[in-house]
Amino acid sequence: MQFIIQREYLIQSVQDVMKAVSSRTTIPILTGIKIVANKEGLTLTGSDSDISIQYHIPIEENGQIIVDVKTEGSIVLSAKYFGEIVRKLPAEHVEITVEDHLMTKIKSGSSVFNLNGLDAEEYPQLPQIEEDQVCRIPTDLLKFMIRQTVFAVSTSETRPVLTGVNWKVINNELSCIATDSHRLALRKARIDSVSANMEMNAVIPGKSLTELSKILDDNDEVVEMVMTDYQVLFKTKHLLFFSRLLEGNYPETSRLIPTESKTTLKVNTKAFLQAVDRASLLAREGRNNVVKATTHDNNIVEISSHSPEIGKVSEKVQCDGIIGEELKISFSGKYMMDALKAIESSDIEIHFTGSMRPFVLHPPGDDSVLQLILPVRTY
Amino acid sequence: MQFIIQREYLIQSVQDVMKAVSSRTTIPILTGIKIVANKEGLTLTGSDSDISIQYHIPIEENGQIIVDVKTEGSIVLSAKYFGEIVRKLPAEHVEITVEDHLMTKIKSGSSVFNLNGLDAEEYPQLPQIEEDQVCRIPTDLLKFMIRQTVFAVSTSETRPVLTGVNWKVINNELSCIATDSHRLALRKARIDSVSANMEMNAVIPGKSLTELSKILDDNDEVVEMVMTDYQVLFKTKHLLFFSRLLEGNYPETSRLIPTESKTTLKVNTKAFLQAVDRASLLAREGRNNVVKATTHDNNIVEISSHSPEIGKVSEKVQCDGIIGEELKISFSGKYMMDALKAIESSDIEIHFTGSMRPFVLHPPGDDSVLQLILPVRTY
Numbered sequence: 001m002q003f004i005i006q007r008e009y010l011i012q013s014v015q016d017v018m019k020a021v022s023s024r025t026t027i028p029i030l031t032g033i034k035i036v037a038n039k040e041g042l043t044l045t046g047s048d049s050d051i052s053i054q055y056h057i058p059i060e061e062n063g064q065i066i067v068d069v070k071t072e073g074s075i076v077l078s079a080k081y082f083g084e085i086v087r088k089l090p091a092e093h094v095e096i097t098v099e100d101h102l103m104t105k106i107k108s109g110s111s112v113f114n115l116n117g118l119d120a121e122e123y124p125q126l127p128q129i130e131e132d133q134v135c136r137i138p139t140d141l142l143k144f145m146i147r148q149t150v151f152a153v154s155t156s157e158t159r160p161v162l163t164g165v166n167w168k169v170i171n172n173e174l175s176c177i178a179t180d181s182h183r184l185a186l187r188k189a190r191i192d193s194v195s196a197n198m199e200m201n202a203v204i205p206g207k208s209l210t211e212l213s214k215i216l217d218d219n220d221e222v223v224e225m226v227m228t229d230y231q232v233l234f235k236t237k238h239l240l241f242f243s244r245l246l247e248g249n250y251p252e253t254s255r256l257i258p259t260e261s262k263t264t265l266k267v268n269t270k271a272f273l274q275a276v277d278r279a280s281l282l283a284r285e286g287r288n289n290v291v292k293a294t295t296h297d298n299n300i301v302e303i304s305s306h307s308p309e310i311g312k313v314s315e316k317v318q319c320d321g322i323i324g325e326e327l328k329i330s331f332s333g334k335y336m337m338d339a340l341k342a343i344e345s346s347d348i349e350i351h352f353t354g355s356m357r358p359f360v361l362h363p364p365g366d367d368s369v370l371q372l373i374l375p376v377r378t379y
Numbered sequence: 380m381q382f383i384i385q386r387e388y389l390i391q392s393v394q395d396v397m398k399a400v401s402s403r404t405t406i407p408i409l410t411g412i413k414i415v416a417n418k419e420g421l422t423l424t425g426s427d428s429d430i431s432i433q434y435h436i437p438i439e440e441n442g443q444i445i446v447d448v449k450t451e452g453s454i455v456l457s458a459k460y461f462g463e464i465v466r467k468l469p470a471e472h473v474e475i476t477v478e479d480h481l482m483t484k485i486k487s488g489s490s491v492f493n494l495n496g497l498d499a500e501e502y503p504q505l506p507q508i509e510e511d512q513v514c515r516i517p518t519d520l521l522k523f524m525i526r527q528t529v530f531a532v533s534t535s536e537t538r539p540v541l542t543g544v545n546w547k548v549i550n551n552e553l554s555c556i557a558t559d560s561h562r563l564a565l566r567k568a569r570i571d572s573v574s575a576n577m578e579m580n581a582v583i584p585g586k587s588l589t590e591l592s593k594i595l596d597d598n599d600e601v602v603e604m605v606m607t608d609y610q611v612l613f614k615t616k617h618l619l620f621f622s623r624l625l626e627g628n629y630p631e632t633s634r635l636i637p638t639e640s641k642t643t644l645k646v647n648t649k650a651f652l653q654a655v656d657r658a659s660l661l662a663r664e665g666r667n668n669v670v671k672a673t674t675h676d677n678n679i680v681e682i683s684s685h686s687p688e689i690g691k692v693s694e695k696v697q698c699d700g701i702i703g704e705e706l707k708i709s710f711s712g713k714y715m716m717d718a719l720k721a722i723e724s725s726d727i728e729i730h731f732t733g734s735m736r737p738f739v740l741h742p743p744g745d746d747s748v749l750q751l752i753l754p755v756r757t758y
Binding site: 078081084085088089090103104110111112113114115116274275277278281282309310311312313314315316317 | 460464468469482483491493653660661689691694695
């Protein structure tokens with residue numbers, strides 16, 4: 001194998017596939033990046049067996065030669081060393097040649113590296129995916145849907161299925177739901193499904209979605225999502241991103257979401273968030289980071305917390321409106337801040353049904369995004 | 380105690396004195412910041428008993444009222460909570476009032492905190508320093524002298540005196556020397572000593588100098604340095620920075636520095652640094668991060684390294700000149716990079732006296748800064 005490539009492209013592709021490579025793997029070949037050079041260009045692959053990322057660099061783009069393949073072939077190179085080397089090479093072009101015994105020469109300017117390679121034949125095959133169930137999502141919407149839900153997955157392995165986000169497609173509507181059983185995040189959107197009568201119901205690991213979100217640039221190009229029984233594949237122009245799915249039935253959450261409201265509060269998100277943030281300062285050390293909200297006359301809500309050893313804090317926030325019954329409720333300051341940040345709207349509506357029942361946050365007049373939080377019993 | 384202060388000034392002062400507060404202290408009162416309000420203004424103090432920092436905020440500056448002291452007094456408040464609270468308060472002004480039982484009310488806008496305070500009488504006194512031995516150093520020169528030497532202190536406690544930097548003043552010349560016995564960094568400068576016939580020879584802990592450097596803004600205002608037997612004090616307009624000195628005799632290092640040279644190499648610092656950096660990529664895992672330099676004809680020096688399990692790297696660097704004997708020498712890539720970065724000069728001269736002897740780096744024609752490195756035996 002021998003090729004010459006523009007270094008910038010190599011850096012970008014290595015950086016992307018590296019995201020799937022784990023330094024803690026017990027499978028030696030997976031510490032490497034697989035490089036395949038052929039007449040279509042260069043393909044790099046990284047994997048930790050949960051996530052696999054493949055990046056394709058074409059021979060040319062916009063009439064400009066990116067990679068010049070002299071001899072086809074393949075090799076696996078240590079991700080750790082290859083990544084650092086590529087980043088630090090001195091010249092605009094890099095020449096990579098596999099010599100005897102998988103020894104790989106990396107040349108750029110006056111700098112010459114010789115890295116011990118591994119046999120690409122030993123690298124595991126990526127899953128073959130049937131493209132039966134395909135839908136299309138603009139990148140920025142996809143990133144939104146991940147960001148607004150993935151923080152609410154469980155970090156505990158006691159119920160593994162809750163460490164993932166439940167993705168469902170019914171009637172061209174995609175819904176993403178995450179819950180750790182103390183709170184729930186829900187985001188819905190209409191999407192363009194390619195397959196007729198596409199229906200899916202799968203649980204994608206939170207970690208995979210976080211990595212996917214990092215790797216996607218902010219733009220409105222379309223990502224194709226292909227779903228199978230055990231794998232999901234996200235496809236962009238240069239990238240293939242595979243993730244395994246979580247096994248097990250995701251709990252039915254729709255009946256958890258209250259449909260009525262006894263107290264409704266409408267408030268500026270930033271003012272409310274900052275008040276909760278300040279109240280959390282003293283509560284953080286405590287068991288549950290408990291913050292209390294109490295409604296008063298004249299559309300005032302008081303946010304307070306109390307830690308006997310440290311002190312107490314209280315702040316009155318002016319709401320745009322408080323409708324319904326008086327309310328005293330305690331909740332996790334952290335969960336409240338996570339939810340307020342995820343909603344990404346300048347104003348917010350909070351619907352309470354008593355101090356012991358879950359409550360719901362969403363942007364005024366918009367139910368495509370919803371955050372639910374269970375209160376904390378303090379009385 | 381009661382006062383109203385502009386929040387920006389409070390944030391700055393708390394941020395500075397916090398640098399001396401350690402969360403790991405076993406003395407509870409030292410987890411706090413002492414605040415004293417009197418007719419001169421506000422004084423904040425933080426200390427971990429090795430370093431103490433005092434920040435003074437005057438009543439007014441440039442005709443503008445900064446702090447309005449209603450009642451004089453003092454209190455100690457938890458550095459951790461007070462620091463975070465001050466940073467997150469909503470309004471431009473902050474009112475602080477000590478009420479019954481040291482309970483301290485912190486008010487800003489609609490936000491009200493009540494923090495449990497500690498008795499300021501129990502806070503340890505700062506050392507009283509006789510201003511016999513005083514000299515003046517511009518801030519930017521002081522920061523330079525620290526940055527160019529402090530990285531070379533020992534991180535091992537086996538010889539505690541080597542964890543500090545040896546500061547000496549003789550005949551209005553300040554010299555700073557640090558060594559971990561594998562390398563040595565030296566920086567000299569003429570300074571303006573205030574005291575007649577000032578002579579000093581002290582060892583200042585590396586950690587103190589690093590903190591001092593962080594806390595000083597980049598400007599050319601003068602810092603006064605006051606030296607006593609056990610303490611050094613650095614004084615700026617708003618700040619007093621105290622550090623204890625290290626006990627024990629600092630080794631005499633002048634005879635370690637070779638005065639002759641068998642091979643002299645003159646090279647562009649950046650090109651040489653980057654070549655060593657690349658060679659270090661593969662050497663890093665090894666015991667000593669060993670990089671080899673070999674001189675060739677036509678003013679070429681070859682930088683290489685070899686790790687049997689990973690691979691090898693070699694690079695030819697064009698020098699501006701190589702004078703004297705042929706040379707093959709091995710050294711720590713990390714030490715070389717530290718030294719090259721510390722010198723902060725576009726070109727560099729390296730003087731070797733054989734492959735087993737320490738070698739010296741300095742900017743061409745400038746001996747106010749010098750870096751010495753011991754080679755590594757590899758043959």
